[in-house]
Amino acid sequence: MRIADELRQDIASGRYAVGETLPSIAKLRERFGAAGATIERALAVLREEGIITSRQGIPSVVTGAPEHDEAGDAPPEPSEEFTLLWNQLQEIREHLRQQKAKLDELDERTRDL
Template sequence: MGKQGHMDRRKVYVRIADELRQDLASDRYPVGESLPSIVTLSARFGAAKATVERALNVLREEGLIQSRQGSPSVVIAKPEQEEAGDAPEEPSQEFTLLWGQLQEIREHLRRQNLRLDELEKRTKDL
């Protein structure tokens, strides 16, 4: 299985909704606070505004945020969290997938740093 086996195949709006849900659970955006604008979230996720709006619709349907025309979305509830006894003993498939991707990225960055160091040494005295 090549690199495609490590790609997250979920739709972009689902990934954005999941990350925002995690932000709500961790109190990055506490209950009563506004979420950043759609433009800001679009830049953060590198996604189209329509895609971010679709992710926000998911959170609205779950009863986590509330929106009004012309106003920012406001957090109205935290996502339900699993109780400690309900936590799976083995890492989830998603975690395993993300962990593998992270390791690939780290290795790529390590190689790039070595190449940059070598280039810097060669050009230092020019």
């Protein structure tokens, strides 16, 4: 949802105008540090909302702007549960990053054995 929200904001702000293509899934993966399946789910959300259209082998194209709330453009506050899960995910990512660094170091030290 976070990726869909950011892309929705990019479209609303004019970063990606109606008729323009979105970056490739590979570029979006790089930008968001997410798996391809996660990017695909975010794009599916935007397709369901009628904001983009896409077909296999063809880049996603912006077809409409997100609807704005009458109360303003501020996004809704995330739920407490979402915030808790998001923070836990960030901790897990940091632990994985640290473990990868340790494994890379170990691999480097044992390469010539």
